[in-house]
Structures are given as C-alpha cells and as structure tokens.
Amino acid sequence: MPPGYIDEDTGLPITPVPVATWSDGDRSAATEAAVTAMVAFARPGADQDTWWAELAPLLTPQARSDYAYVQASVVPATQVTGSARITDDTSTMVVHVEVPTDVGTYALILTRLDGGSPWLVSRFTPPEGVR
Numbered sequence: 001m002p003p004g005y006i007d008e009d010t011g012l013p014i015t016p017v018p019v020a021t022w023s024d025g026d027r028s029a030a031t032e033a034a035v036t037a038m039v040a041f042a043r044p045g046a047d048q049d050t051w052w053a054e055l056a057p058l059l060t061p062q063a064r065s066d067y068a069y070v071q072a073s074v075v076p077a078t079q080v081t082g083s084a085r086i087t088d089d090t091s092t093m094v095v096h097v098e099v100p101t102d103v104g105t106y107a108l109i110l111t112r113l114d115g116g117s118p119w120l121v122s123r124f125t126p127p128e129g130v131r
Contacts, residue, residue, distance in 0.1 A: 018115035020092035026115075031084040033058070033119035034097035034108045038084075041124055042077035042101055060111055060120045067124075076130050077101035095119070103130050 005014045020026075037058040043051055051072035056064050082100035087107070089095050092115075097108045104127025110119040 017113075020112065020115040022089060022092055026092075027086060027089065030089075030095045030110055030119045031086060031097055033110055034084045034099050034121070035080055037108065037110075037121040038077070038080050038099040038101065038106060038124070042075055042079060044073050044075045044078060046072045048072050058121055060122045063120070063122045076103045076126065077106065078103075101127075103127060 005016075006012070007014050037055070040051075040055045040058055048071060052068075055067070059067060079102050080099055081102055084097050084099045087096045087098050093113075094109065094111050097110060098105045099108060100106075106127065107123075107125040108121055109123040109125075111122050112119050
C-alpha cells in the first residue's frame with residue numbers, strides 16, 4: 001500500500017501496520033510479556049484494586065472482560081519460579097507460552113494485533129489439578 005493511500009469508502013487515510021514476523025526479538029518479547037503478566041497475576045496477597053490496575057493493561061480486551069471478576073486472593077500461584085518457554089508459535093499473531101510457578105506450570109496464550117503491537121494475554125490456564 002503506497003503512502004497516502006485513501007480508503008475509498010470513508011475518505012480517511014490508511015496507515016500501513018508492521019507485518020508480524022517471528023524473529024528472536026519477537027520470541028523474546030512474547031516470553032517477557034508472559035512472565036510479566038504471570039508475575040502480575042500471581043499475587044494472591046495483593047490489594048484487589050492494585051492487582052487489577054497492574055494486570056488489566058497486560059490483557060486483551062476480551063481477557064479483561066473474562067478476568068474482571070476474578071479475585072486476586074483465589075489465584076493459587078504466588079511466584080514465577082523459572083524461565084518461560086514457547087510451546088506453539090505456528091502463528092505470528094498468537095503464541096502459547098508455559099511459565100513455571102510455585103504451584104506448577106501455567107499455560108498462557110498471548111496475541112498481538114500486528115508486528116508493532118505488544119503481546120497481550122488472552123488466557124491463563126493453571127496446571128492440571130490446580131484451581
């Protein structure tokens with residue numbers, strides 16, 4: 001799309017977005033985002049308002065809606081205990097990452113809108129047998 005392209009229906013300019021790729025930097029950003037989100041999530045002793053204020057920006061809009069009524073006090077994990085590991089990166093827009101915690105390994109799904117957008121968590125799945 002050439003610079004200055006105008007949408008024929010709206011008359012508004014269309015700005016191209018960065019294409020999503022898989023580079024070492026993209027993988028690193030995904031695992032860092034997963035760890036950051038898990039650290040924010042795994043704080044059952046946190047004040048509810050503080051917990052949510054720090055967690056919500058790390059979530060997709062749908063996940064914000066899904067997790068809006070979760071109470072910090074019921075999250076069983078209290079800390080991340082190791083390095084995150086990508087388990088599925090077949091899409092450049094969605095990645096599955098495992099993050100080890102003190103109650104076992106959580107599986108997170110992260111998404112991004114395009115190559116220039118941050119990775120956001122859409123789902124936290126606790127270890128099997130942990131609620």
